[in-house]
Amino acid sequence: MPETPGDWRAALRERGYRLTPQRELILAAVDELGHATPDEVLAKVQETASTVNASTVYRTLEVLEELGLVRHAHLSDRAPTYHSVRGHEHFHLICRTCEQVISVDSAEAAPFVEALSTRGFVPDLGHLTVFGRCAACEGACT
Structure with a gap:
């Protein structure tokens, strides 16, 4: 790289x-x-x-x-x-409410990657995007 x-x-x-x-x-x-x-x-x-x-x-x-x-x-x-790709390898979290894009270091997904590897699958985390709500928006709704 x-x-x-x-x-x-x-x-x-x-x-x-x-x-x-x-x-x-x-x-x-x-x-x-x-x-x-x-x-x-x-x-x-x-x-x-x-x-x-x-x-x-x-x-x-x-x-x-x-x-x-x-x-x-x-x-x-x-x-x-x-x-x-000159920065760190990461995946993305997208808030459906405020549309904030949060970059997460791929190392944080290690347990998930390990679970997938036991199934014989190696994920490409650079293409992973998870949609949900950020802490600020989730807190505003409770």
Whole structure:
């Protein structure tokens, strides 16, 4: 998993991809936004490069995910949400009331992962999203 910009540049070249200004802008936008839909990434990129279009963003996000530089999760019933893998491996909790996104370190799911492994199953926690209510919203309802 690349940790520095030089590493992701090398990962692109090693896989036969050219390092383009658009790819650099899109990865930087994902890094800066934290969790973002392709449309949010496009809006961020267009602040700097108005010539980048939606199809470029979608294709580039697919390439970056293929290279292991970004991941996507389904945090709503809308488009997938992308985030950089340069931070910690995590899964998501989504409050259905206030729509807060809470990133949870994958290590916190160790008992769940262990239970699944006894069934011969290895989960991909980076795509896991759990919907419910956050403590603030749950407390407001009681």
